[in-house]
Amino acid sequence: xxxxxPSILEITGVQKVYQASNGPVEALRGVNLTVRKGEFVxxxxxxxCGKSTLLRIVAGFEQATTGGVTMYGFPVDKxxxxxxxxxxxxxxxxxxxxxxxxxxxxxxRRVAASEVCxxxxxxxxxxxxxxxxxxxxxxxxxGMKQRVAIARVLSNDTDVLLMDEPFGxxxxxxxxxxxxxxxxxxxxxxxxxxxxxxxxxxxVLLADRVIVMSAGPGRIDCEIDVGLPRPRDVASSDFNAxxxxxxxxxxxxxxxxxxxxxxxx
Amino acid sequence: xxxxxxxxGTPDAILITPAxxxxxxxxxxxxxxxxxxxxxxxxxxxxPVGLLVIWDVAVRWTGTRLVPSPAGVALMMWDxxxxxxxxxxxxxSLPIHFWKSVQRxxxxxxxxxxxxxxLGLMIGRMPLLRSLxxxxxxxxxPIPVTAWLPLSMIFFGLGPRAAIFLVFLGAxxxxxxxxxxxxxSVDVRLFEAAEMLGCSGAQQFRSVVLPAxxxxxxxxxxxxxxxxxxxxxxxxxxxxxxxLGAVIMDGRTLSRTDLVITGMIIIGVTGYLSDRILLLLSxxxxxxxxQHHA
Numbered sequence: 001x002x003x004x005x006p007s008i009l010e011i012t013g014v015q016k017v018y019q020a021s022n023g024p025v026e027a028l029r030g031v032n033l034t035v036r037k038g039e040f041v042x043x044x045x046x047x048x049c050g051k052s053t054l055l056r057i058v059a060g061f062e063q064a065t066t067g068g069v070t071m072y073g074f075p076v077d078k079x080x081x082x083x084x085x086x087x088x089x090x091x092x093x094x095x096x097x098x099x100x101x102x103x104x105x106x107x108x109r110r111v112a113a114s115e116v117c118x119x120x121x122x123x124x125x126x127x128x129x130x131x132x133x134x135x136x137x138x139x140x141x142x143g144m145k146q147r148v149a150i151a152r153v154l155s156n157d158t159d160v161l162l163m164d165e166p167f168g169x170x171x172x173x174x175x176x177x178x179x180x181x182x183x184x185x186x187x188x189x190x191x192x193x194x195x196x197x198x199x200x201x202x203x204v205l206l207a208d209r210v211i212v213m214s215a216g217p218g219r220i221d222c223e224i225d226v227g228l229p230r231p232r233d234v235a236s237s238d239f240n241a242x243x244x245x246x247x248x249x250x251x252x253x254x255x256x257x258x259x260x261x262x263x264x265x
Numbered sequence: 266x267x268x269x270x271x272x273x274g275t276p277d278a279i280l281i282t283p284a285x286x287x288x289x290x291x292x293x294x295x296x297x298x299x300x301x302x303x304x305x306x307x308x309x310x311x312x313p314v315g316l317l318v319i320w321d322v323a324v325r326w327t328g329t330r331l332v333p334s335p336a337g338v339a340l341m342m343w344d345x346x347x348x349x350x351x352x353x354x355x356x357x358s359l360p361i362h363f364w365k366s367v368q369r370x371x372x373x374x375x376x377x378x379x380x381x382x383x384l385g386l387m388i389g390r391m392p393l394l395r396s397l398x399x400x401x402x403x404x405x406x407p408i409p410v411t412a413w414l415p416l417s418m419i420f421f422g423l424g425p426r427a428a429i430f431l432v433f434l435g436a437x438x439x440x441x442x443x444x445x446x447x448x449x450s451v452d453v454r455l456f457e458a459a460e461m462l463g464c465s466g467a468q469q470f471r472s473v474v475l476p477a478x479x480x481x482x483x484x485x486x487x488x489x490x491x492x493x494x495x496x497x498x499x500x501x502x503x504x505x506x507x508x509l510g511a512v513i514m515d516g517r518t519l520s521r522t523d524l525v526i527t528g529m530i531i532i533g534v535t536g537y538l539s540d541r542i543l544l545l546l547s548x549x550x551x552x553x554x555x556q557h558h559a
Contacts, residue, residue: 061457081463091458095476095553105462108472136553156462 008192009035009058009160013067016053016218026217027053031067033211033220035160040186040193042207044200046250050218051196052164058194059085059162071160081105084153086163090145092137092152099124099133101148105156123151126185143174150182154189161186163195167202179205183230200246204239205232212249222249333523341523342530355512355524363531366497366509369425370539373432373500374493381437381489382482385444386474402441410435411499418503428500428508435496436489443488447481448474480554483547490543494536 016028028050035041043051056062058069060079069076071083079085092101100107103120111119124130127147137145146166153161167175183206186193197203203210207226214221224246228238317335324334333341344350348357388395410431421427451474459465459473501510509528516524 059461061461079457079461079465081461083461085457085461087454087458089454091452091454093455093458093473093476095479104459104464104472108459108462108464108468138553138555152462 005036005038007034008037008071009033009194010070010073011035011054011058011067012070014054014057014064014069015066016050016057016062017065028057028064029217029219031218031220035192035194037192038190040183040206040208041195042203042210043194043196043213044198044203044210044246044250045213045218045221046198046215048218049213049215051198051213053218054213055085055162055164055194055196058160059083061085081109081156082159084156084158084161086146086149086153086161086166088165088168090137090142090149092145092148094137097134097136098129098140098148101137102151102155104152109156119155123155126154127151127181141174142170143178146170146178147181150185154185154191158191160192160194163193165196165198168197175202180231182206187230200243200250201234204228204243204246205234210246212246214250224249331522333526338523338526338530341527345524345527358512359531362507362509362512363535365425365505365507366501366532367535369428369500369508370432370490370493370497373429373434373496374436374490376429376433377436377440377489377493378486381440381485382444385441385482385485386448386470386478388441389445389448389478390470390474402438406438406442410496414499414502423504425505427503428497428505428510431500431503432493432496435492439488439492440482440485443481443485444478447478447485450481451477480551480556483543483551487540487543487547490539491536494532494539497532 011031011033014028014031015026018025018027031050031054033041043054045051053062057064058076060076060083063077076083085091093104096104099120102123103116106116106119107113121130124133127150129144129147129151132140132144137148140148149166150161167178170178179202182193185191193206195203195206204226210224210226212221212224213219224242226242228236228242232239321335324332340350344352344356346357346359350356384398388398413431413434414427417427417430421430455473455477456469459469464472497508498510498513501508502514505511509532513525513528516522516528
């Protein structure tokens with residue numbers, strides 16, 4: 001990651017203002033960020049710092065009030081298959097089986113049925129769900145659902161994987177298993193990942209670069225390159241030194257006693 | 266619901282070693298399904314059998330000649346179905362009356378579904394169409410279907426088409442309103458998911474809106490079908506010679522109460538069976554949804 005790689009996403013001067021009942025609320029101000037191809041970027045911050053809003057603007061679900069996002073130089077104005085989103089609450093289609101959820105994207109892009117079948121087989125195998133091909137989402141555990149959600153985006157040939165606290169609803173063991181699998185998938189596919197989290201540990205474990213955000217209005221506070229070799233050891237002293245450093249940056253902006261509870265987990 | 270509970274209860278810890286992942290355990294079945302089933306049937310029969318007994322005793326006790334005894338009705342039913350007892354105009358005429366009514370009920374019902382579902386999908390999804398049609402539909406909805414009787418006879422003349430129209434009106438609103446409700450309550454997340462996967466615009470009707478609203482649509486269809494059976498009697502007041510509703514009206518005119526009750530029972534049983542068929546269809550199409558297995 002040290003050699004210069006071309007940028008895939010440019011976020012330029014993004015400001016987002018919501019009209020609330022008691023007047024306008026500024027959720028984001030002056031956000032600039034360049035994401036390089038193949039990079040794993042974590043947006044880290046406490047609740048209310050606008051990290052999810054920023055991700056939703058990149059996804060095209062929301063529009064920036066001023067400024068904007070370009071991908072490969074083209075402005076982003078609506079959702080598209082090249083920016084696949086993984087939601088915290090999965091967003092699977094409950095009436096489709098695992099296989100059909102994963103094949104949803106290719107099928108709607110009019111890929112031939114036999115080809116869709118091959119693609120789904122491949123990505124079901126990648127996330128280890130081949131044995132569950134004919135299950136419906138309500139018959140799966142949370143970890144399995146999130147694997148389907150990841151496979152569904154991968155099978156659609158996405159360039160950028162957008163993840164909005166994807167493992168936030170999972171228990172600790174499942175979460176660490178999925179983190180490991182995600183890194184493996186990212187390394188083998190060369191995807192670009194933008195990953196929103198409020199966990200410092202998760203950010204340091206996964207990211208090439210951690211973007212620390214702060215609230216009121218949401219903005220980028222600082223960027224930290226995580227130079228630690230992979231696979232990363234959460235118990236190593238380097239890991240913990242970095243984690244402590246980032247936690248301090250986060251809490252210094254929160255002020256008061258509520259910092260510890262929201263900043264790290 | 267028990268299914269969802271059992272599945273969600275599967276500890277995620279099992280995911281540590283994917284090779285050891287086992288399918289969530291199948292739903293625990295009642296230990297003796299046959300006994301359980303018999304018990305259900307027995308419980309369901311207590312009230313109807315009790316009512317029959319009370320009816321019989323009351324007729325004997327009062328000595329009334331206005332209401333026939335259950336045995337009298339049973340005799341009438343036999344004659345209505347197979348003939349050979351009274352040998353009058355109604356003997357062995359059940360098939361023709363039944364067939365005519367079924368045609369009208371399902372004719373009206375299918376028209377209501379064919380119009381109500383697509384219209385509901387569009388009203389639920391298109392704010393412009395909603396603003397355009399919602400006020401008018403809200404005004405029409407509270408008008409009792411019986412009030413349409415004179416107008417429907419003027420529009421469609423004396424005959425089956427007026428009956429079908431009334432059945433249609435009765436079934437239309439429950440189907441339409443439930444479809445609209447179903448569309449409005451689709452999780453926004455599913456639209457976002459579809460969109461980011463490249464499914465947008467009109468494609469979403471078939472791939473997201475319709476399947477997501479299907480549970481509500483089936484509720485509407487079941488309600489609509491029961492209204493259709495309710496309204497067949499009114500519908501066949503429009504001067505049609507044949508049909509279960511027409512038989513009931515004839516029975517009233519001729520003071521043949523046994524004929525009236527026979528018609529009532531046949532409509533009740535047929536309506537029940539038609540609901541069971543819809544329920545079977547609903548369970549099949551909603552097999553993905555643990556909440557909708559009734």
